[in-house]
Amino acid sequence: EADIYQTPRYLVIGTGKKITLECSQTMGHDKMYWYQQDPGMELHLIHYSYGVNSTEKGDLSSESTVSRIRTEHFPLTLESARPSHTSQYLCASSLTQNLQETQYFGPGTRLLVL
Amino acid sequence: KNQVEQSPQSLIILEGKNCTLQCNYTVSPFSNLRWYKQDTGRGPVSLTIMTFSENTKSNGRYTATLDADTKQSSLHITASQLSDSASYICVVSDRGSTLGRLYFGRGTQLTVWP
Secondary structure, eight states: OOOEEEEOSEEEEOTTOOEEEEEEESSOOSEEEEEEEOTTSOOEEEEEESSTTOOEEOSSOOSOEEOOSSTTBOOEEESSOOGGGOEEEEEEEEEEETTEEEEEEOOOEEEEEO | OOOEEEEOSEEEEETTOOEEEEEEEOOSSOOEEEEEEEOTTSOOEEEEEEETTOOEEEETTEEEEEETTTTEEEEEEOSOOGGGOEEEEEEEESSSSTTOOEEEOOOEEEEEEO
């Protein structure tokens, strides 16, 4: 089992609130990711990081922001939550060995914005 | 356009039976193909990975095949168990480095009934 953790696992919040989804990994991986996944749909990459102080936007436009101050942590923040942000958010980190990258996923945060 | 298509979208089988899930992709260049298992409310977990030169890879009761010429892969599950109930996601990488991009299928939702 991968050592990557996400909190909270479930969150119900009202429109306009600021929220931060936490992600931490103890494997020392440099590269980390945030994905958004709706039921029955594919994962969409919204942010990634190559290492400390590195953050990049993914393929899917997102109003969220991320930071990478420490290798272990990659929090995602929504300044003003809206019902359209309701989704599952998955964090992952990766290790590259023999030119093959393996991603390890956290358990996810299910967000419901009312 | 790089895409990953999976079929069937959902599948119900009885415990002890075998089943095969399909994945067709148009991703180019091609580096590797992974099958992930995602239990409800959890993050995906890697089952197998295959590179261009590999035709088959097994992991217990899971056997993946790859035909790089026709760009097709299958995941065969033998003697299914109730714990196999999950979404199975096909993921294709376009190059084997930290600069590679992953393309996700929507998954096949497998339900195993007793």
